[in-house]
Amino acid sequence: MSADTQKKVTECFNPATGEKIGESNLNTVEELISCIRHAKEVQPDWAALPIRERVSIIRNIRTYIVENASRIAEIISRDNGKVRVDALATEVLPAAIAVSYYMKNAKRFLKPEKLSSGSLLMANKRSKIYRKPFGVIGIITPWNYPFGIPFSEVIMALLAGNAVILKTASETQLVGRILEECINSAGLPDGIFHYVNLPGRVAGDAFLENGIDKLFFTGSVAVGKYLMKKASETLTPVVLELGGNDAMIVCKDADLEKAAAGAVWAGFSNAGQSCASVERIYVHESVYDSFLMMLKEKVGALRVGFDDDFNLDMGSMTTQKQVETVQKHIEDAVEKGATIFIQSQYPKDSKGLFLPAIVLTDVNHDMLLMQDETFGPVVGVMKFVDIDEAVQLANDSYLGLSGSIWSRNRRKAIRIAKQINAGAVMINDHLMSHGLAETPWGGFKESGIGRTHGKLGFDEMTEPQVIVNDIMPFAKRNLWWHPFSERLYNGLLGIIYVLYGKGIRNKSSGLWNLLRIVNRYFSK
Numbered sequence: 001m002s003a004d005t006q007k008k009v010t011e012c013f014n015p016a017t018g019e020k021i022g023e024s025n026l027n028t029v030e031e032l033i034s035c036i037r038h039a040k041e042v043q044p045d046w047a048a049l050p051i052r053e054r055v056s057i058i059r060n061i062r063t064y065i066v067e068n069a070s071r072i073a074e075i076i077s078r079d080n081g082k083v084r085v086d087a088l089a090t091e092v093l094p095a096a097i098a099v100s101y102y103m104k105n106a107k108r109f110l111k112p113e114k115l116s117s118g119s120l121l122m123a124n125k126r127s128k129i130y131r132k133p134f135g136v137i138g139i140i141t142p143w144n145y146p147f148g149i150p151f152s153e154v155i156m157a158l159l160a161g162n163a164v165i166l167k168t169a170s171e172t173q174l175v176g177r178i179l180e181e182c183i184n185s186a187g188l189p190d191g192i193f194h195y196v197n198l199p200g201r202v203a204g205d206a207f208l209e210n211g212i213d214k215l216f217f218t219g220s221v222a223v224g225k226y227l228m229k230k231a232s233e234t235l236t237p238v239v240l241e242l243g244g245n246d247a248m249i250v251c252k253d254a255d256l257e258k259a260a261a262g263a264v265w266a267g268f269s270n271a272g273q274s275c276a277s278v279e280r281i282y283v284h285e286s287v288y289d290s291f292l293m294m295l296k297e298k299v300g301a302l303r304v305g306f307d308d309d310f311n312l313d314m315g316s317m318t319t320q321k322q323v324e325t326v327q328k329h330i331e332d333a334v335e336k337g338a339t340i341f342i343q344s345q346y347p348k349d350s351k352g353l354f355l356p357a358i359v360l361t362d363v364n365h366d367m368l369l370m371q372d373e374t375f376g377p378v379v380g381v382m383k384f385v386d387i388d389e390a391v392q393l394a395n396d397s398y399l400g401l402s403g404s405i406w407s408r409n410r411r412k413a414i415r416i417a418k419q420i421n422a423g424a425v426m427i428n429d430h431l432m433s434h435g436l437a438e439t440p441w442g443g444f445k446e447s448g449i450g451r452t453h454g455k456l457g458f459d460e461m462t463e464p465q466v467i468v469n470d471i472m473p474f475a476k477r478n479l480w481w482h483p484f485s486e487r488l489y490n491g492l493l494g495i496i497y498v499l500y501g502k503g504i505r506n507k508s509s510g511l512w513n514l515l516r517i518v519n520r521y522f523s524k
Contacts (some may be wrong), residue, residue, distance in 0.1 A: 244401025
């Protein structure tokens with residue numbers, strides 16, 4: 001993929017074959033500014049529509065997905081390099097589930113929330129939280145799940161009453177364009193949704209300098225930190241999802257066959273280019289050898305190549321830069337003592353960006369593989385003696401996106417999961433929680449800030465506004481209003497004694513002083 005602003009287009013290439021498959025028109029910063037201005041003008045009318053009308057409009061998007069599911073999956077496969085089953089299972093199907101979930105629950109998520117009174121003293125004040133859309137939401141998304149990641153964020157933002165400016169990765173512009181077509185199929189009011197194609201090096205600054213009301217970014221830790229610092233200049237709120245180096249803990253009572261199969265799925269789906277893919281596997285010493293033998297068999301059987309006939313398991317990498325990062329991590333690990341335990345076959349003579357699926361043993365936490373996000377088809381396997389050691393190893397990372405515990409004892413597994421410093425922990429599964437529309441997505445530590453997906457993610461699309469209503473309109477003033485006096489002071493002190501003091505004497509004297517000022521409610 002190359003983006004040349006002189007040509008005014010981004011050229012699109014299939015990473016599995018090297019062939020050019022299309023072009024996408026580039027936008028200028030000036031065009032982005034125009035989009036933001038237009039969106040700000042029309043967003044209030046969109047937000048004023050009853051939620052049922054917004055849901056009715058968004059329903060057309062689900063219809064489009066159903067009618068074009070295979071075409072979308074094929075475009076994802078050709079533009080990103082993943083196999084078509086992967087594209088359908090991890091992007092198109094979750095999108096259909098997500099739009100259905102948010103349409104069904106948007107009204108409930110936006111419903112005003114009554115707050116119970118915190119004190120008898122304030123019983124005449126009734127509070128209610130209302131959800132107000134931010135205005136114009138900016139969304140910047142990566143190339144690894146170019147349809148699935150932005151889709152849910154766009155749908156939530158629109159249903160919540162926002163306008164949306166979407167910028168997808170330069171590397172997967174054909175997917176971005178089919179997503180644009182998908183959203184536009186709803187028949188949204190003009191200006192409520194804008195798709196822009198800007199180089200990544202200018203997009204973040206351009207969004208934050210020109211009036212975006214909130215920014216959602218999925219990408220690297222370094223860029224996320226830069227954007228957060230930039231956003232602080234205007235106090236623009238941000239939600240950041242910045243990747244992971246996920247740990248998988250295999251207990252001695254685990255179903256080893258299932259755990260090995262799960263490790264292959266979660267480690268090598270999308271050629272390992274998933275922020276929540278398994279990268280580190282910790283196995284109890286008593287089952288370490290048995291687990292490795294099962295893993296070896298399954299990795300050796302993986303079919304890697306270009307998805308021409310659907311009967312392939314892993315496709316190509318998406319970018320040459322990421323290929324180089326993976327190779328660097330493998331070389332670093334081997335130089336520091338790691339062993340390549342097993343690697344799959346792969347098309348070595350292809351023009352595509354193919355790598356084998358690789359399992360490394362004899363790894364340790366001095367290696368880049370076990371420290372940083374590799375983002376490729378490589379996993380490292382270590383043994384542990386007891387659960388305390390496993391938890392310590394799993395938490396020994398500056399990232400904390402997700403993780404998994406594998407055990408037949410679910411109660412024990414949940415107990416271990418609660419000790420893992422990650423935003424999502426799965427029991428006897430991994431990687432799939434991003435596909436659960438009801439489940440919030442986001443991480444601890446440097447894996448990001450804020451959440452997307454589920455009610456928590458939907459809440460990120462709105463600001464809470466509390467409205468406090470006085471249900472005693474006949475009252476002339478509150479107890480604590482002017483003029484002040486010693487009697488007022490003693491009466492307010494009496495409230496503390498009555499409500500929270502100890503002993504009948506304190507409470508009685510407090511009540512007497514309180515009763516002496518109650519008439520202030522009704523006097524001018």
